[in-house]
Amino acid sequence: MLYIIQGVGVTLQYTLVSLVLGSLLAILLVGARLSPYRWLKGLAIGYVSVFRGTPLLVQLMVVHYGVPIMLNTQNAHSVFVSGVLTFSLNSAAYLSEIIRAGLDSIPRGQYEACLVLGVGPWDRFFDILFPQAIRNILPSLINEMIDLIKESALISVIGGADIMRRSRDIAAEQATYFGPLLVAAGCYYVLVLLLTALVRFVKRA
Amino acid sequence: MQIVAVNHLCKSFNGIPVLKDVSLEVQAGCVVTLVGPSGGGKSTVLRCINGLEQPDQGEIFIEGTRLTPKNVASLRLRMGMIFQHFNLFEHLTALQNVAYAPQKVLGMTPQAATARARELLARVGIVGLEAALPRSLSGGQKQRVAIARALALNPKILLCDEPTSALDPEKVKEVLNVLRSLAHTGITIVLVSHEMAFAREISDTLLFMDQGEILECTSASAFFKAPQHPRAQEFLQNML
Numbered sequence: 001m002l003y004i005i006q007g008v009g010v011t012l013q014y015t016l017v018s019l020v021l022g023s024l025l026a027i028l029l030v031g032a033r034l035s036p037y038r039w040l041k042g043l044a045i046g047y048v049s050v051f052r053g054t055p056l057l058v059q060l061m062v063v064h065y066g067v068p069i070m071l072n073t074q075n076a077h078s079v080f081v082s083g084v085l086t087f088s089l090n091s092a093a094y095l096s097e098i099i100r101a102g103l104d105s106i107p108r109g110q111y112e113a114c115l116v117l118g119v120g121p122w123d124r125f126f127d128i129l130f131p132q133a134i135r136n137i138l139p140s141l142i143n144e145m146i147d148l149i150k151e152s153a154l155i156s157v158i159g160g161a162d163i164m165r166r167s168r169d170i171a172a173e174q175a176t177y178f179g180p181l182l183v184a185a186g187c188y189y190v191l192v193l194l195l196t197a198l199v200r201f202v203k204r205a
Numbered sequence: 206m207q208i209v210a211v212n213h214l215c216k217s218f219n220g221i222p223v224l225k226d227v228s229l230e231v232q233a234g235c236v237v238t239l240v241g242p243s244g245g246g247k248s249t250v251l252r253c254i255n256g257l258e259q260p261d262q263g264e265i266f267i268e269g270t271r272l273t274p275k276n277v278a279s280l281r282l283r284m285g286m287i288f289q290h291f292n293l294f295e296h297l298t299a300l301q302n303v304a305y306a307p308q309k310v311l312g313m314t315p316q317a318a319t320a321r322a323r324e325l326l327a328r329v330g331i332v333g334l335e336a337a338l339p340r341s342l343s344g345g346q347k348q349r350v351a352i353a354r355a356l357a358l359n360p361k362i363l364l365c366d367e368p369t370s371a372l373d374p375e376k377v378k379e380v381l382n383v384l385r386s387l388a389h390t391g392i393t394i395v396l397v398s399h400e401m402a403f404a405r406e407i408s409d410t411l412l413f414m415d416q417g418e419i420l421e422c423t424s425a426s427a428f429f430k431a432p433q434h435p436r437a438q439e440f441l442q443n444m445l
């Protein structure tokens with residue numbers, strides 16, 4: 001049982017790294033989406049559409065098995081790299097929509113004040129718009145993290161030693177599924193409950 | 206010298222003409238006020254002058270330079286804008302609101318920008334509230350901080366779009382006093398206002414605008430004594 005619970009660390013590792021990388025990519029996507037260049041805008045829209053419109057499991061398989069073949073490399077990249085890469089790419093699509101909605105909630109006057117004062121696009125985003133949007137964004141951001149924690153169970157399919165994988169290892173060893181999987185479910189549930197409490201706290205603050 | 210020249214400006218929103226061949230000139234150091242009924246296009250003229258809106262036709266010259274999408278960012282720095290709803294940065298203190306642009310845009314050191322911000326806030330009568338966030342200021346205080354913020358970039362022209370329309374009546378005066386103290390000190394002011402007594406007092410030139418056209422352009426005293434256009438006469442009657 002302890003073995004399964006230790007998987008929490010692995011699951012969180014996948015989730016947090018993906019969330020950070022995904023956020024960075026999401027900011028670039030939002031920038032592209034709001035840019036005056038048609039092709040950049042189209043690229044961002046297409047990206048979000050594809051990653052939201054296909055199953056995460058398929059994306060994971062493509063990245064882990066498909067890409068190495070396509071690049072014709074012998075050694076497949078590690079499970080961790082594949083997992084984090086897929087989850088980052090995938091959550092970036094969702095996060096970019098969250099950030100965009102957060103920015104949309106900022107009155108247009110804030111943007112115009114920046115223009116009038118000559119504040120450039122970079123400072124405008126990081127100093128003025130984003131800090132105000134973050135209050136609206138944070139709850140959705142934590143919700144995205146909750147989704148990511150649950151979805152990260154898919155990593156067990158390609159061999160990541162997360163909560164899910166460990167519980168299945170134990171299940172195979174002991175030839176009983178119910179107990180180990182119940183422990184796994186419990187682990188996920190506790191994580192989600194903690195984050196749900198955090199959402200409530202953030203919303204009130 | 207003409208500091209702003211607007212030639213034959215036309216602008217439509219969704220096919221509806223809002224500006225129909227608008228031309229005007231502003232002499233450096235003067236106060237020019239646009240008055241007229243709601244929806245007449247006054248705000249749109251101001252917004253075209255500093256490039257927040259793109260005209261469909263016509264041209265705008267700032268100190269002799271033609272405004273284009275390419276040079277709008279640099280020409281804008283010569284113009285400060287005061288909005289009806291202040292548009293202060295809500296997450297920054299009064300002092301930070303004023304110090305931000307000099308630091309980021311003019312490259313001043315934080316110390317120099319802050320010192321200058323304090324000085325400007327004092328000039329508009331905001332003392333002791335430097336650390337306050339906009340949400341804890343009254344409307345009149347917010348607008349005065351916004352004026353200080355606009356002045357921080359040393360603009361030659363101040364565009365003011367109904368600076369007192371969102372204020373409680375008792376707060377109007379404090380903002381008008383600040384504007385009065387700025388008028389005829391070298392800075393050029395283009396004002397949109399419904400404060401007729403104030404417009405009459407500080408304006409050199411008065412423009413009456415209705416339905417996308419400038420119908421009258423005279424000295425303030427002439428306008429209030431004897432408006433020529435029937436719609437201007439009607440407007441004044443309703444205002445007074």
Ligand SMILES: Nc1ncnc2c1ncn2[C@@H]1O[C@H](COP(=O)(O)OP(=O)(O)OP(=O)(O)O)[C@@H](O)[C@H]1O
Pocket residue numbers: 218219223241242243244245246247248249250
């Ligand atoms: N962004 C926009 N999109 C569509 N229509 C607009 C837009 N901005 C202004 N208009 C329309 O243009 C017309 C002129 O608007 P403008 O704001 O310039 O008038 P105004 O003289 O400033 O009026 P007010 O005294 O009410 O501020 C109005 O009919 C308005 O509805």
Ligand SMILES: [Mg+2]
Pocket residue numbers: 247248249366367
């Ligand atoms: Mg207006």
